[in-house]
Amino acid sequence: MSLLMGFSLANVAHMGIQEALSFEARAPNSLTFGSLIWVGNSETQCPGQCAWRFHQPIYGPQYPALVAPNNDVGVDGMIINLASLWLGDQPFWEWVLSGSQRGLEAASACPGVYGKGAHPGYAGDLLVEATTGASYNANGFNGKKYLLPALFDPSTSTCSTLV
Template sequence: MASCPKILVLVIFASLLGFSLAARQLTETTQPMTFQYHKGPLLNGKIQINLIWYGQFKPAQRAIISDFVTSLSSSRSEAQPSVATWWNSIGNYHRLANPKTKTTPLSLSFGKQVVLEAYPLGKSLTNKHLVELASKGAQQANAINIVLTASDVAVDGFCRSRCGTHSSAYISKNSQKFTYIWVGNSETQCPGQCAWPFHQPIYGPQSPPLVAPNNDVGLDGMIINLASLLAGTVTNPFGNGYYQGPKEAPLEAASACPGVYGKGAYPGYAGNLLMNPTTGASYNANGINKRQYLLPALYNPATLSCSTLV
């Protein structure tokens, strides 16, 4: 366990991850905020994760993401620390939200993949486009549809104020909602903002970039942002779950611990991490197919601290 420092919302850190479509502005503050449960529903039960690929992704790049999603609920005996162990800590939120009620355990499954390589909506997307793309996944209350945009696709607010976002939209057949996530590949547009610590930061303390565990700065950066947004989606799916700060720009389960990946982290330093002796890559979680990933610390509402895997 690593104690959580005062919230330092730096341009290079996870404040880029917003819940609402009006994502958190990139400002700097040292004012600590109280993490609260706002009495809204959390996602639980059996959740299907669907991937919508927009633009050109190599098969090897798609495998990095799909293996990560599968690793979240893997029952295989991966080396520790594992992606599944990281994800299982989300259960702290469910137990704290319903201490007297036995909720249905959260269970993830890999759903379908939609590949849109021909850029049917162009290469400059609005928030409305993101909802349209997210709707191509399963429109059901127990689904999370993840839109992944290629490195040559511009999205409103991308790099300027966010690396991705999560929100919800109404299912066309009824009044229920489904949740969705968007994450962009920042490799050519803003790796210093959205792929840190695998790229030199644009602002803030300067330190040498780490070697990306899957040898792809853009995709390994996407994993960090996707992991953060998945944690936020489950614990604050509709804007009234767990978060701190204003509802319009909340800090959530992962973004409440910006820039923290291992013990001893501080602004500009990701923390004490594991290193692959062959590649020199830094990581803190093992996945299926011998994958290694770098995942953000999660805020533990029971201990009021940021919890790291290493």
Template structure:
């Protein structure tokens, strides 16, 4: 079909869309074409799923509490009346499940087993195979096994990525006497390792605009950064657990529920600027969600499949 748009009209449209992109501060402009996460007809994690944590290395009790309170906050069965809250953020994930036909139950996360390994049983320099070995220590049915490494543990590929999610084949058998897959996540503490990459915006981004870093909501730059990355990877695990769920782009480097919306923590976000956030008047800490036990968290943006925006 021939185009009916004149050269003058084309120039006007280019200027108009450029202006919208550059100067919109109330809401980011994202089109369906550029931000459509396709469903690849794979299995999603459904029903009640426990999040088992393997604590590798030394974590103080208050650091563990920051993360376990975050996991408890995901469930509406552990509510907090303050808004916006973590459970409301997680409820966006349910919209992905609503699009699957025939209908399936959404994932309902809960805090599961906690396995402690404070003495570095396999050393302080780990590769991905060793991370997977640690992940296998958790439950392998109806669970996501989360390996968290402390600040003094170096993991292969750390800094180029702050964590990862994947799946493994269980050593157990299902009812049909077949081995089944289970999901795992790894997140590292970046307090002393590339904090500008993995704990931004709580650390200065050395590659971006020199805006002052935000004050971490729980006063722990490393662990508050871990919450950011864990939240992102939990969203990716729920919606793309086995590499054939919701994603855009290549299967090897997919854009998922959070990674499709990088750096957009609040209204008016732009490269190097996380956006307008809530600020604790006593501590100066920035946050965008309330959790249980009086917690405050900074959570990453989720791609909403119903509005096709972040």
């Protein structure tokens, strides 16, 4: 088994830049860079830290855990982590954040924010599925529901949520 540099089995999500030799005929000896994303099962790897929205957190305020929208804490946790990393999957962009926020990306600038009124330990005001009690803020194909992170809106300098 090989691990990517900067990555360990304890990580549930990781984004980085991989350097590789270019195989393009026009520049056979040049280097090229590409981003990579790895996401693991947040329910089995670190439920109280990586899946705190659907599992009791290991630290901080102890609000009740949310019900996972697809009834699978591991998959729903992976979706949140994948969405957060995918939204920051442009390592070569110059981000609009500056000062103490420099280096943050669209989702990482708004940690733990999923709905209006969010604060540490509280994901915010979310939609709730009447039959299952699952919390969500986005509707997908075939009736699937998802909990997706808020994004930083540079025009208002605030975290923008779906609900």
